Amino acid sequence: MVRLVDSHAHLNARDYDHDREAVVEAALETLACVIDVGTDFETAQTSLALSRAFDRVYSTVGVSPHRARAHDES
Numbered sequence: 001m002v003r004l005v006d007s008h009a010h011l012n013a014r015d016y017d018h019d020r021e022a023v024v025e026a027a028l029e030t031l032a033c034v035i036d037v038g039t040d041f042e043t044a045q046t047s048l049a050l051s052r053a054f055d056r057v058y059s060t061v062g063v064s065p066h067r068a069r070a071h072d073e074s
Contacts, residue, residue: 012046
């Protein structure tokens with residue numbers, strides 16, 4: 001059986017604050033893994049915590065080109 005990878009998830013979004021763990025567990029029932037994308041400090045912290053809590057959740061952080069000017073080099 002081929003298992004898919006969700007290559008761009010936002011499980012770190014506040015929408016999932018009330019049931020994030022259940023959503024991740026349900027996703028991992030059918031997916032090989034999930035790559036969770038943080039887009040700011042807060043979502044990056046949540047994404048890192050998810051990757052530590054679930055073996056098949058990986059964390060990455062990026063800035064959308066549409067929002068790049070809102071960030072400085074620090």
